[in-house]
Amino acid sequence: MYRVLLVEDEEIELETLRDYIDWKKNGISRVFTARNGRRALECLEENMADIVITDIQMPGMSGIELAETIVRRGYPCKIVFLTGYDDFSYIHSAFQVNAVDYLLKPFTIEEVEACLKKVRSELEKSEIADWSRKTAAKQLLEMALREKQETELLRKNFRGVFGEELEECRFGIIAVYGKTEENICSQIQEKYKGIRYISKTERISILLLAGYLSVKDTAFQIWNDLKEDAPRAVGWCSGAWTADCLYEKAEKLRNCCVPAFHMDPPELFCADEKETEEEKAYHFREQKERREEICRLVSSGKKQETLQTMKDYFQQLKGLAPKTFAGEVYNLYMYLWNRLVLSDELLENWMEAEKILRENEIFEANNSYQMREKMKQYLERMLAFFEEQNQNPNYYAVYQVKTYLQEHCSESADIEKLAAEVGLSPNYLRSLFKEATGKTILEYNTEMRLQRAAELLKNKKNKVREVSLAVGYENVSYFGVVFQKRFGVTPNEYRKMV
Numbered sequence: 001m002y003r004v005l006l007v008e009d010e011e012i013e014l015e016t017l018r019d020y021i022d023w024k025k026n027g028i029s030r031v032f033t034a035r036n037g038r039r040a041l042e043c044l045e046e047n048m049a050d051i052v053i054t055d056i057q058m059p060g061m062s063g064i065e066l067a068e069t070i071v072r073r074g075y076p077c078k079i080v081f082l083t084g085y086d087d088f089s090y091i092h093s094a095f096q097v098n099a100v101d102y103l104l105k106p107f108t109i110e111e112v113e114a115c116l117k118k119v120r121s122e123l124e125k126s127e128i129a130d131w132s133r134k135t136a137a138k139q140l141l142e143m144a145l146r147e148k149q150e151t152e153l154l155r156k157n158f159r160g161v162f163g164e165e166l167e168e169c170r171f172g173i174i175a176v177y178g179k180t181e182e183n184i185c186s187q188i189q190e191k192y193k194g195i196r197y198i199s200k201t202e203r204i205s206i207l208l209l210a211g212y213l214s215v216k217d218t219a220f221q222i223w224n225d226l227k228e229d230a231p232r233a234v235g236w237c238s239g240a241w242t243a244d245c246l247y248e249k250a251e252k253l254r255n256c257c258v259p260a261f262h263m264d265p266p267e268l269f270c271a272d273e274k275e276t277e278e279e280k281a282y283h284f285r286e287q288k289e290r291r292e293e294i295c296r297l298v299s300s301g302k303k304q305e306t307l308q309t310m311k312d313y314f315q316q317l318k319g320l321a322p323k324t325f326a327g328e329v330y331n332l333y334m335y336l337w338n339r340l341v342l343s344d345e346l347l348e349n350w351m352e353a354e355k356i357l358r359e360n361e362i363f364e365a366n367n368s369y370q371m372r373e374k375m376k377q378y379l380e381r382m383l384a385f386f387e388e389q390n391q392n393p394n395y396y397a398v399y400q401v402k403t404y405l406q407e408h409c410s411e412s413a414d415i416e417k418l419a420a421e422v423g424l425s426p427n428y429l430r431s432l433f434k435e436a437t438g439k440t441i442l443e444y445n446t447e448m449r450l451q452r453a454a455e456l457l458k459n460k461k462n463k464v465r466e467v468s469l470a471v472g473y474e475n476v477s478y479f480g481v482v483f484q485k486r487f488g489v490t491p492n493e494y495r496k497m498v
């Protein structure tokens with residue numbers, strides 16, 4: 001069943017057309033109406049229609065202009081024009097904007113039904129073509145993951161299926177180890193809009209991400225989401241790769257997942273830093289618990305206990321190869337950064353201003369002592385922040401809200417749900433958050449999503465539609481309006497400026 005939007009400036013004609021046809025008999029489940037082109041576009045943003053039947057001559061925005069806007073915005077609608085004898089000359093223009101058909105006034109029921117039959121046929125053809133493209137894309141990606149492909153053949157196939165050059169289409173790659181039911185895969189694909197494909201075997205699922213997503217952050221979020229239900233190991237390869245590299249990266253992840261069978265609980269890992277079993281002088285469980293303990297102590301502002309636990313942590317790492325040692329320190333750094341800094345804008349700004357410990361400094365250190373001193377400075381700055389904030393009894397409620405919004409960046413803020421999370425009434429939470437941040441929860445959430453969008457747009461390979469989905473705006477045109485209101489320029493204009 002399809003949905004139709006009727007656009008006609010004459011109220012009597014609009015109501016007659018709406019009530020004239022047995023729409024359900026003709027495969028139409030919903031009928032929307034609009035009296036002008038502007039309202040028609042608003043209606044399409046709110047309720048996307050499959051078919052738009054519009055008068056050509058209307059005051060303000062004509063039917064032709066409406067159709068041109070629909071095409072420009074990429075709305076997947078089939079367009080039918082209504083026309084009288086004296087504006088028949090417009091038909092040529094109508095078909096230049098890919099109109100499927102036209103109805104000449106006055107029309108009969110039979111003519112409308114014949115037109116609807118033709119449009120339904122076009123829609124069905126489009127659905128079949130879309131399904132064929134998606135099937136071909138899945139098969140191509142599955143082959144690229146399963147066996148080494150000859151580059152030139154792969155390039156030709158990518159051009160045919162994706163309409164892009166091989167070098168222009170890049171993917172992040174993540175592996176999830178553990179029995180992954182179909183509904184879990186569907187939930188992952190639904191939540192993380194940038195996931196292009198999931199290849200499943202009995203125990204290992206390989207996820208391909210759109211190149212604009214942070215592989216590391218996405219892997220962390222997936223691992224965090226899955227551990228509550230049924231813990232699974234999650235690994236990733238750093239960077240974004242062209243399809244001719246996918247087999248090599250997938251094999252690396254598969255091999256790294258083999259030891260995951262013995263992990264208790266399953267861990268989060270980067271395949272590029274994964275060492276062999278012989279090089280491991282410690283247990284994954286102990287390291288995970290130690291990181292969690294340090295994180296808990298830091299957020300509680302307990303300085304002496306934090307520094308002693310960190311000292312014990314470094315003592316435990318002694319005897320590891322330098323690269324492995326540095327990798328573990330890096331894991332602690334990233335764990336604290338993801339769990340504490342990224343979820344708190346105030347702390348992130350503080351850490352940026354202090355310029356304490358950049359990622360590369362860990363690997364540039366000459367010895368373990370230098371690494372330990374750098375990490376100590378890093379922890380002391382965070383401790384100072386939390387000691388100050390903990391004097392404010394309401395800080396944690398605001399902190400929890402910010403954390404939740406950071407973790408659900410692709411969703412709009414649900415005040416009722418947030419209030420339940422922190423155990424406060426919605427009205428009190430609104431007041432508390434506004435007092436602490438100077439912004440409403442909605443303003444904060446919108447600003448955070450738009451700042452993320454601005455970052456993604458700096459990479460000119462990221463399409464505006466992909467960026468819009470990544471920050472939770474399903475309607476690209478609405479995203480453009482919100483973005484322009486915030487930055488004063490459209491997303492495309494912004495990308496040209498940076």
